[in-house]
Amino acid sequence: MRPTATSTAAGAVGRKPALGAATERLEGRDKVTGTARYATEQPHTAPDCAYAWPVPATVAAGRVTAVDASAALALPGTLAVLTPDNAPRVGESDDPILRVLQDHEVPHRGWFVALAVADTLENARAAAAAVTVSYEVRPHDAVLREDHPDAYVPETANGHPGRRERGDAREAFAAAPVRVETSYTIPPLHNHPMEPHASYARWDGDHLTVYDSSQGAHPVRTALAGLFGLEPGRITVVSEHVGGGFGSKGTPRPHVVLAAMAARHTGRPVKLALPRGQMAHVVGYRSPTLHRLRLGAERDGTLTSVEHEMTAQTSRIKEFVEHGAVAARVMYAVPHSLTTHRAVRLDVPSPSWMRAPGEAPSMYALESAMDELATELGMDPIELRLRNEPATEPDSGLPFSSRHLAECLREGARRFGWHQRDPRPGVRREGDVLTGTGVAAATYPVMCDPASASATARPDGTFLVRIDATDIGTGARTVLAQIAADALGVPLDSVAIEIGSTRLPYGPLAGGSAGTASWGWAVHEACTALTRRLADHHGPLPGEGLTAESDTTEAAEATPPFARHAFGASFAEVRVDTVSGEVRVRRMLGVYAAGRILNARTARSQFIGGMTMGLGMALTEHSTSDAAHGGFAERDLASYHVPVNADVPEIDAHWVDEVDTHLNPMGSKGIGEIGIVGTPAAIGNAVHHAIGVRLRELPLTPDKVL
Numbered sequence: 001m002r003p004t005a006t007s008t009a010a011g012a013v014g015r016k017p018a019l020g021a022a023t024e025r026l027e028g029r030d031k032v033t034g035t036a037r038y039a040t041e042q043p044h045t046a047p048d049c050a051y052a053w054p055v056p057a058t059v060a061a062g063r064v065t066a067v068d069a070s071a072a073l074a075l076p077g078t079l080a081v082l083t084p085d086n087a088p089r090v091g092e093s094d095d096p097i098l099r100v101l102q103d104h105e106v107p108h109r110g111w112f113v114a115l116a117v118a119d120t121l122e123n124a125r126a127a128a129a130a131v132t133v134s135y136e137v138r139p140h141d142a143v144l145r146e147d148h149p150d151a152y153v154p155e156t157a158n159g160h161p162g163r164r165e166r167g168d169a170r171e172a173f174a175a176a177p178v179r180v181e182t183s184y185t186i187p188p189l190h191n192h193p194m195e196p197h198a199s200y201a202r203w204d205g206d207h208l209t210v211y212d213s214s215q216g217a218h219p220v221r222t223a224l225a226g227l228f229g230l231e232p233g234r235i236t237v238v239s240e241h242v243g244g245g246f247g248s249k250g251t252p253r254p255h256v257v258l259a260a261m262a263a264r265h266t267g268r269p270v271k272l273a274l275p276r277g278q279m280a281h282v283v284g285y286r287s288p289t290l291h292r293l294r295l296g297a298e299r300d301g302t303l304t305s306v307e308h309e310m311t312a313q314t315s316r317i318k319e320f321v322e323h324g325a326v327a328a329r330v331m332y333a334v335p336h337s338l339t340t341h342r343a344v345r346l347d348v349p350s351p352s353w354m355r356a357p358g359e360a361p362s363m364y365a366l367e368s369a370m371d372e373l374a375t376e377l378g379m380d381p382i383e384l385r386l387r388n389e390p391a392t393e394p395d396s397g398l399p400f401s402s403r404h405l406a407e408c409l410r411e412g413a414r415r416f417g418w419h420q421r422d423p424r425p426g427v428r429r430e431g432d433v434l435t436g437t438g439v440a441a442a443t444y445p446v447m448c449d450p451a452s453a454s455a456t457a458r459p460d461g462t463f464l465v466r467i468d469a470t471d472i473g474t475g476a477r478t479v480l481a482q483i484a485a486d487a488l489g490v491p492l493d494s495v496a497i498e499i500g501s502t503r504l505p506y507g508p509l510a511g512g513s514a515g516t517a518s519w520g521w522a523v524h525e526a527c528t529a530l531t532r533r534l535a536d537h538h539g540p541l542p543g544e545g546l547t548a549e550s551d552t553t554e555a556a557e558a559t560p561p562f563a564r565h566a567f568g569a570s571f572a573e574v575r576v577d578t579v580s581g582e583v584r585v586r587r588m589l590g591v592y593a594a595g596r597i598l599n600a601r602t603a604r605s606q607f608i609g610g611m612t613m614g615l616g617m618a619l620t621e622h623s624t625s626d627a628a629h630g631g632f633a634e635r636d637l638a639s640y641h642v643p644v645n646a647d648v649p650e651i652d653a654h655w656v657d658e659v660d661t662h663l664n665p666m667g668s669k670g671i672g673e674i675g676i677v678g679t680p681a682a683i684g685n686a687v688h689h690a691i692g693v694r695l696r697e698l699p700l701t702p703d704k705v706l
């Protein structure tokens with residue numbers, strides 16, 4: 001176990017291994033020079049390309065009684081107005097949000113009720129504005145309350161048991177010498193990727209080609225095949241460059257269905273880029289969550305009971321329950337534990353995946369409560385966590401494939417200068433400013449899905465690796481080329497890589513921090529197989545080269561039973577202005593144990609990107625459910641405050657070199673999500689340390705601080 005800042009290992013025999021090196025993104029130059037093409041920027045856009053602009057519902061619940069398109073159709077350039085009455089019928093889908101314009105129901109404000117198609121973007125927007133929709137309005141309920149009479153405990157929350165009990169947590173809490181009973185509130189949060197959800201759709205006979213901004217081309221193709229009744233082979237989906245997703249592009253979204261419908265209806269290629277103002281209602285969001293926790297402990301800090309009950313909202317048309325009480329099942333040794341998810345169906349857009357779904361809200365609540373317990377005990381919060389390190393995963397009893405949380409906490413404390421900390425809250429004043437520091441742990445599960453790849457040795461001595469992986473800005477393309485170069489034993493610059501299309505061997509979506517592990521395993525296998533073929537091959541290569549393919553279905557499913565998670569420790573120092581109520585972060589540090597780090601540069605970017613998003617969750621980001629009109633009040637980046645550079649002064653991420661042989665051939669865990677997980681609690685705990693008051697509702701905006 002050797003902590004490193006940048007782990008560039010020099011090869012013993014002259015050539016440096018590609019894996020681990022701080023390689024720059026292969027497409028970096030294309031991106032900064034504007035030659036990397038995103039979904040609606042295809043250079044081969046047909047001259048007769050049309051543009052589509054959706055019409056969102058303006059009521060919170062009800063039925064469309066009439067769509068009057070006459071004024072829109074009379075405008076110059078209008079080609080069509082699709083409505084629930086004339087839109088092409090589509091087949092079944094296991095995702096109800098994709099069956100758009102199929103009936104007259106309005107399940108929530110912002111649901112698409114019509115689509116204008118015109119010869120230019122401007123004309124499409126004008127046509128959409130000229131469509132008149134009449135509604136029969138139903139009473140609605142769009143605000144989550146904990147005491148909602150319809151609250152229920154679902155069987156599962158995103159696949160996790162809805163309720164889980166070990167021992168008798170209530171009795172153990174009642175008997176505990178030290179008790180903390182507390183609650184936290186997290187508002188709705190929106191992913192808001194820089195590039196909106198966008199598609200360019202084209203029919204050539206009965207072959208559909210779609211350029212879509214998505215986290216996975218194959219899942220989009222599967223959804224379109226079902227909806228349009230086509231063999232998957234008749235659909236090509238390309239997602240070559242994607243300007244962020246953060247989970248909101250992890251499932252197909254209605255824009256891609258509308259684009260394909262409009263292209264079929266008009267017989268022309270169609271571009272549809274969702275306007276930012278419509279996105280908040282149709283591409284998912286993190287449900288607001290209400291948390292109640294009760295922690296019982298001995299006076300020496302040994303936990304005796306943990307209870308975590310979370311309440312989230314879901315929509316009327318689709319059950320999605322944020323698994324925001326799962327962290328206690330993984331984190332600390334405790335004999336009595338009760339974790340419960342509750343959900344309420346409301347007249348709201350369907351919540352969905354957002355970076356570290358489950359873990360981010362769950363760990364904000366648990367790690368804030370642990371800080372409250374440390375205060376109650378008069379104990380250092382790092383010491384409290386170290387005292388409760390489990391030997392096996394508390395919930396399952398399984399051994400951990402590796403767990404180096406303690407090392408992250410210790411190394412973070414050393415780098416951050418934690419040991420000079422005065423534990424007293426509310427005493428460090430510099431004029432009007434109070435300062436404080438805080439710490440929190442982080443965790444995120446390690447997942448891996450089956451994938452396929454091909455590797456070709458070309459007669460000119462170079463190699464081509466092909467897989468439908470998606471690079472949503474993470475550096476996946478670069479890391480996969482590094483994995484290939486190492487497996488082939490060749491320099492990185494002799495490897496070409498193709499990703500982001502259903503024309504390539506199957507890869508799963510970029511999600512669950514599982515992309516690189518899943519695709520990388522398949523790339524490693526294909527390259528290893530090719531190396532064997534080359535060893536057996538004598539004489540010059542044939543003109544088309546020599547190719548090997550892989551399929552990790554069996555290997556990925558045959559993994560032995562271990563509890564697999566990444567861990568980390570987050571540290572923050574804040575300044576709280578006692579006059580304005582403003583909280584500013586002065587510095588942040590994250591130290592992670594995430595298996596082998598495959599690219600020091602892109603990994604650091606992933607970590608600090610996640611930490612920055614955690615800063616937003618702590619201090620600036622929130623959406624407001626509109627009780628009167630449904631939907632969300634914030635529908636642009638002026639009112640939804642994503643942190644900017646000025647909000648992030650000193651930020652750093654490090655990792656411990658973790659060797660875990662129970663994962664994949666690279667020994668890597670996922671790194672895309674864990675950065676967000678510990679940050680909000682670390683900042684919240686630092687604010688308590690600064691001002692001596694515990695604020696329990698995010699974000700910590702000035703109105704709450706004063």
Ligand code: MOS
Nearest residue numbers: 247354355511512
């Ligand atoms: Mo991520 S929220 O698993 O795309």
